[in-house]
Amino acid sequence: MQFTTITSPHSDRPNSVSRTMLLVILALVPGAIAMTWYFGWGILINMLLASVTAVICEALAMRLRKRPIIPVVGDFSAVLTALLFAVAVPPLLPWWLTVIGIAFAILLVKQIYGGLGYNPFNPAMAAYVLLLVSYPVQMTSWLPPEMLNEHPLTFLQTATVIFTGALPGGLTWDALTMATPLDSMFTQLDQSKMVSEILMSPLWGDFGGRGWEWVGNWYLLGGLFLIYKRIISWHIPVSMLASLLVIAMLFHFLDQEAYPFGMFHVFTGGTILGAFFIATDPVSACTTKKGQLVYGACIGLMVFVIRTWGGYPDAIAFAVLLLNMAAPTIDYYTQPRAFGHQGARRD
């Protein structure tokens, strides 16, 4: 009897790229639902729009590169990029900005380098930064959370705002939107207000902005699920959060009125999302365990520095992109000691 021959191992492979991506998407679900709950239908519309755009761009790129389309679109990596982008941008972002952002992420940040696995930068964050730098007004006009929102929009109204820019009768952009808690904290600190003074506003909950802190909790749940499923390891999120917390607490200790407390940094802005879903993007992050600790800690540090002394409201995207650049070097200097060797390899 004749048989086919292949090389070992012959076991069935439990993992696949599409499974990995789908699990990450699944882990995003609680946070995305919470965001929709607090910030309205815009989140869902953006997710849908971004995903469709991403798949079209990916297919187009594969067409241009004369490669099979189905396996690449089927790995769901483009959809994941789109979803991460969609939960990072304001809920009422005009549709064409979403399209520009995603097209940039997929075509220029990802496919130009050779597609999944070859991109040095996190596509979603690169797109976010592109839009933030180019369209700062649209990118910083957030909706107030549900409990503070005096003008909740229906699904249809939201869609109309996103796709036509026409606001419902009698409303202005200023009435409808507000800055994010993080933004307002640092804007007011720049105006020499004291932290305790700023925190008197009803905008604030226990740790961060109301609504926002709960979104953070749900993303945390998703992140823990990913660690449990071994899709990500604990190294990057833990070191990133720890370094951010430690440095924030240190400065808060030095001057309580000029620097907000540590947990504030963890539970406002995109910190939790960034720690578990963005910084852990395997393609652009460090791969050695020691390297991941350094990488995460540096991101945490950069986040604090940019938030505190930088000009942009949130710093996750910038910090991640900066460390993306450093990842190969960090990897090189943090190689583990191989079995039976005296020390780590050094040149």
Add this chain to the structure above:
Amino acid sequence: MQNLNQTKQKHTLHRFNGGLHLPDNKSQSLTQPLQKAAIPKRLTLPLQQHIGEISEPLVKVGDHVLKGQMLAKPQGYVSAPIHAPTSGTVVAIDVFPIPHPSGLPAPCVVIETDGKDTWGGQLEPMPDYMHVDLSILRERIRNAGIVGLGGAAFPSSVKLTPGLDNPINTLIINGAECEPYITCDDLLMQTQAERILSGITIIRRLVGAEKCLIGIEDNKPKAIRSLRQAVTDHELSWISVITIPTLYPSGGEKQLIKVLTGKEVPSGKIPATIGMICHNVTTAYSVAEAVLEGRPLISRYVTITGKGVAQPKNLEALIGTPVSELIAQAGGYTEQVSKLIMGGPMMGFTLATDEVPITKACNCLLAADKTESPDPQPALACIRCGQCAAACPANLLPQQMYWYARAKDLEKVQEYNLFDCIECGCCSHVCPSHIPLVQYFRFAKTESWAQEKEQRAAEKARQRHEAQLARKERLEAERKAKIRQKKEALSATKAKEASVKTASPDDIGEDPKKAAITAALKRAAEKKAKLAESGIKPKNQDDLTEAQKQAIKKVDARRSSHEEDATTTDEQGG
């Protein structure tokens, strides 16, 4: 029972990086008791079933051979003999298909069995092995054709001759059997505990170890119990039977040593350098059989399992039995069989046909179906997830090695410790992109070996070329010296003659040739001096550029290698 508990003393275990918890799939083949496989009509015995030199046949076609008779003797130190597993007639000594990953046929002795199973040439049993001279024991193990039966098939007698500079203090016996599906070691430990312990005692004497650690994975409770019982019964307090967690590949030699002792065998070294030696349980058993019974290695336990066979079981089969016969005795193939693997699913290799014999190192035949061993999916791009590094028991960075292996940057991939890779398959198993990582590393290893060989050949050619140049130079110098001497002698005689009598034209006429040569030499010397004066150097290789010299050297090297090729071809042709 109390004694039994005493042997279960606490032993601190250690762990290696990564490893995999694989579904062990061992119960299938353990439902039936061990059976003796029937003697097949034909036995095919490859002349090389071990690492080292191929054995040299002692029989010729037509010879009648008896069970246990030596068919082929070892050639060289690292080699092992082959014995007739049963009585019969040698019908062919030729190349036949053998089980090997390359699929290439190799020289074999084929015996047509007579069914009488008559012993002959049996070795003398040595029941008093504790008092037999060590060299005699070693000779016995060598003559019995015993090789490492854990898979490597390294001649055991060589391993049992430790050097003086590496005293052995710990003997490690490998009963981990960490690969899924395989149960032959398990069954052997369950049924032959006493024999295994005798083997261990013999090995201990040979290597001079103080203590012995037997490592067995915790999914083999019966084997552990049976060995512990035997240890207690015989009061062998220097042996500890240690239960280790089931984690692939804890049965890897270096991994097992780490788990049991916490020590790491230095990269590129053998365990003896840290005072340890590791043998498989089946090897220990075979050693005992050879010494106590005088029985050479002519049969072994083989697991026949997988969803591709009707009745998975263990068979005690004669070496050389065709795989097809063993499958038939396990109920034959089922309909869904898709692959035939010799060895386990992680490190075994696929067979293209079942018309090959089993060899000494064959522990398992896995007839797998599509669910057990799916066809490989197309490989996607690496997403740098690092799962491979997390799973690697050698703590390597497979993902980085993969980039360099793919780019054929052999130097770089070796810098990333390519040669510490044990090819266990953990990285390939966990890779979400289904990249055949191990395959890349095998490729890089073979390429590196080939390159090294090439470099060695080039180096040899260079040396030969330099030697040739030196020889030419030397000959030239000798020739010149001779001429000079002659010239000097000549002028001396001339001067003498001149001083004795006035020169006569007849003298010159006596040897006009010599005179002509002298004149020519004089002219040449004058010309050379003139040229040197005017700054023109004679055309030679002195003032060539470095690049030109290199080019000349290369051409010379190529020429000499061509010559070498030509000679080797001739030799082969002859």
